[in-house]
Amino acid sequence: MPPTYSTYLVGGAVRDQLLGRKVIERDWVVVGATPEILLQEGFQPVGQDFPVFIKNGEEYALARTERKSGQGYGGFTFHASPEVTLEEDLIRRDLTINAMALDSDGSVIDPYGGQQDLQQRLLRHVSPAFAEDPLRVLRVARFAARYAELGFQVAPETLALMRQLSSSGELQALTPERSWKEISRALMEPNPEVFIQVLRDCGALAELLPEVDALFGVPQPPAHHPEIDTGVHVLQVLQIAAREQLPLPARWACLLHDLGKGLTPEQDWPKHHGHEQKGIKAVKAVNQRCKAPRDCQDLALLCCEYHTHCHRALELRPQTLIKLFKALDIYRRAERFELFLSVCQADAQGRTGREHSDYPQANYLRGAAQAAREVAIQPLLERGLTGAELGKALEQQRQQALADYKAARN
Structure with missing residues (x-):
């Protein structure tokens, strides 16, 4: 006996297929079924909040409606039954371009104008219920970041709803874990x-x-920052980070590296003396509030405190280089050192007209780090040095190696 239910490909897979982009994962909606029917058909249950199943590695969810019942992303009551139609399931989605389906014949089912918005390059909400879920503010901004290169923009009426959500206090109900998931994906x-x-x-x-x-x-001082505005500069640094395909910890550090400039008293503008130290507390606060992973936290703090050291690398004395290398732990964390250099380069190039400028400081510091690493500890051990004496002698030899390196480069 053939099944009485129907399955439809939905969401991002339909959107990306229509855009001619690679489909990463496929999600399905099942209309006219019950959990018991799907279990009999060999589907494996995985959902806790509402009926979701896995079959052949792909996700199938029973068609459902939802109703706002509390604050935040989780404040919804779901209703799944064989009577829920495909259109009722699609209307609860965030954007029209995500509210389309493909039937078994490959025909597009588009009750809310998703294809037209794809053509017009618009990110538009499906229904006023959009404003019930604060997470959608982050999701829409993330889609804008993904499809900006195709010319997509947020529809004015959707941006107005996002403003309404932002001013309602509902964003504060988002858990750090949910926020971080969207922020990290968007970066x-x-x-x-x-x-x-x-x-x-x-x-x-x-x-x-x-x-x-x-x-x-x-x-900021126009001579160093033709773009002047610090916020604009941070956006430009993120652009460079994406151009260079830097990993998440580096992009997070790019976003936070100049937080200290937001703490400079207005009477001191456009100079920002000591912004590196001032920014540390702010970076720690953001790290903690967002519950960023440890590698993201550590790199952001290091880049905040030491990015201007990197910019002035060619002027630094051997003693200062030793302190910098110790803070960066270059002897055990070579990969993080490389990420630090890449963030500093993005900072230098994230300025109007400097996007492709040379950054010799990175290679200079690479060479200096290598010179420091090549100082052998074994001869010092053979001299019977231990403890503090050993540490002092090792530091002196590294300083000499760096002095020799600096002299050879000048």
């Missing part, structure tokens, strides 16, 4: 700077990352 999109800009445009940046929002409108 890895082709245009992460668009994510930050869209959040700012709708007021969400001030709610979620006020330390970053505070950078906009803060001037």
